Amino acid sequence: MANKFLIGTVAVALVLVGGFVWFSRPDPNTGPVPITSAAHSGSDTQAGLVADSIVVPALTGLAQQGEAAFNENCAACHGLKLAGTNQGPTLIHSLYRPGHHGDGAFASAAMNGVQAHHWQFGNMPPVEGITPQKLTVIIAYIRALQQANGVQ
Numbered sequence: 043m044a045n046k047f048l049i050g051t052v053a054v055a056l057v058l059v060g061g062f063v064w065f066s067r068p069d070p071n072t073g074p075v076p077i078t079s080a081a082h083s084g085s086d087t088q089a090g091l092v093a094d095s096i097v098v099p100a101l102t103g104l105a106q107q108g109e110a111a112f113n114e115n116c117a118a119c120h121g122l123k124l125a126g127t128n129q130g131p132t133l134i135h136s137l138y139r140p141g142h143h144g145d146g147a148f149a150s151a152a153m154n155g156v157q158a159h160h161w162q163f164g165n166m167p168p169v170e171g172i173t174p175q176k177l178t179v180i181i182a183y184i185r186a187l188q189q190a191n192g193v194q
């Protein structure tokens with residue numbers, strides 16, 4: 043009788059330990075967070091991405107022309123490759139996807155400036171010397187990088 047009781051207890055203990063080991067094994071879905079979801083879940087205080095982790099697609103046409111114009115007019119605050127700086131947010135963020143900030147919003151931001159409302163970087167001043175022609179290529183460049191990094 044005592045032996046049976048002991049075997050029963052050991053069996054129960056083994057099931058418990060086995061279950062614990064099974065349920066506490068590492069979850070394969072909790073690896074490093076990919077950059078696109080990091081970009082999507084950014085807090086609303088500061089936004090910056092590591093430039094090296096941004097995918098730069100093969101640029102053609104307008105987007106290719108836009109790179110230099112973006113670097114000249116926008117990168118001081120929005121960072122090379124749209125990564126963001128301590129002067130302005132990354133533009134690789136779902137907030138700035140085409141359906142939420144359309145091309146018109148980009149043009150208006152550059153021509154008229156922006157009152158700070160999403161972040162704590164301060165206001166964006168109107169960009170000096172910007173023209174509709176430059177904006178066309180700059181926006182093509184921004185959209186190409188956004189799309190390559192999952193912001194669409």
Ligand code: HEC
Nearest residue numbers: 115116119130148151152158159160161163164165166169
């Ligand atoms: C002097 C720094 C600075 C420069 C240069 C700059 N920006 Fe900005 N920009 C900002 C800041 C700061 C914000 C965030 C404002 C806020 O809190 O919403 C911003 C916001 C924006 C927004 C979002 C506007 C909105 O409606 O929320 C767009 C689009 C944008 N910038 C595009 C551009 C483009 C395109 C250029 C270049 C032609 C550019 N910016 C140059 C600082 C800058």
